[in-house]
Amino acid sequence: MNNEELQQLVSRISLESFNKPFMHRAYFNPRLRTTGGRYLLQSHHIEINPKALEMYGVKEVEGIILHELCHYHLHIEGKGYQHRDKDFRDLLKKVNAPRFCSALQKPTSRSKKQRPHYTYTCIKCSQIYVRKIRLNVQKYCCGKCSGPLKLVEQKNF
Template identity: 55%
Template sequence: MEQRELQFLVEKISVEFFGRPFKHTAVFNPRLRSTGGRYLLGTHNIEINKKYLEQLGETELIGIIKHELCHYHLHLEGKGYQHKDQDFKLLLKRVGAPRFCNQLPERKAKRKVARILLYQCTDCQQTYQRKRSINTSRYVCGKCRGRLKKIKEIEL
């Protein structure tokens, strides 16, 4: 899909679902990383992340366009256009737009694996759960000041 096809699609969705024309510009922005699209308050333009079309398909792209058009039309009407506003939530529901876009498969793969480290005092057997590792030669048990040892690492 090219820029002019995107522009045509946005204009078509705007008239079909919102009953109002989209009079500004819709473009693919290759610099977008963590979002499917964005509505620019200053210029009223819409930017779309092309990776969502390539990796998740046209239905996801249409959902993102509907979402951004909700921001667009509400902002131009002077109503609440932010995610927290009731006007925005109601319009999303009315047109069937998602509140948040799905995560890209490539970003899911890069996500760090969560882990929990378990430490135990050698004297009083008190256990401690930590997300980050600790230096057992420097830190001691807070209950009895005994030595700590790492007993288990759990990956979630």
Template identity: 65%
Template sequence: MTNEELQQLVMKISANIFNKPFMHEAYFNNRLKTTGGRYMLRTHHIQINPTSFELYGLEELEGIIRHELCHYHLHIEGKGYKHRDKDFKELLKMTNSPRFCANLVSTKRTTRRISHVYGCMSCGLLYRRKIRLNTSKYRCGKCSGPLMKVE
């Protein structure tokens, strides 16, 4: 889907569901990582995460657009447009808009990068550390022997 097609879709949803015109720009923003979309207060533009469309399809995209249009129309009218506002929650229900988008961030934990390995010169115990340590300041916790950088 191109930005022009997205613009037309947002204008169509705004006219059909909200019965109000969308007079600003809607476009994809590849830099959005954790959210499905974003309404910009100063410019009134709507940015959409293209990953949400690629992963979950048109139905999820339309839900995100409806959610962002709730922010848009309430802000233009001077009503409560924030997630915690009563006006916003009521408009979400009226338009059948989702409160949250589908999860975009993987829940897989990243492994810790270990770049420094130290060994005890007496007992041979290894210490793996992300941050470099001063071997003249620290000793082995097991036998109090001196430490030496292994890798």
């Protein structure tokens, strides 16, 4: 599907579902990463993520178009067009548009590469300090008694 076919699809869905014409442009934007599409407030254009078509097919894109057209028509009419607005939620239900699109990115694990842990002890009072970043024991001292520190253990995870 190219941009011209997308424009025709958006115009058709707008007339069928809302009984109102779509008077602006709809096009694919490959720079979109996590969202299925977006409605631009200043220009009134609709951008669609081509990855949604690639991953899930035309049915998913039609749902995204319905969602974005809800934003479009409510904004044009001066009604509540944001996700939190009652007008928007009611129109989503009326035209059977999805509230969210399917995930477009693989879930990534949040665990970053673990740094080594350094354990220091005070020579005077035996206070223990565990740090993720290595300390210069010549420069820093114990916060409790101002005694010198000594590296006891380095754990690598």
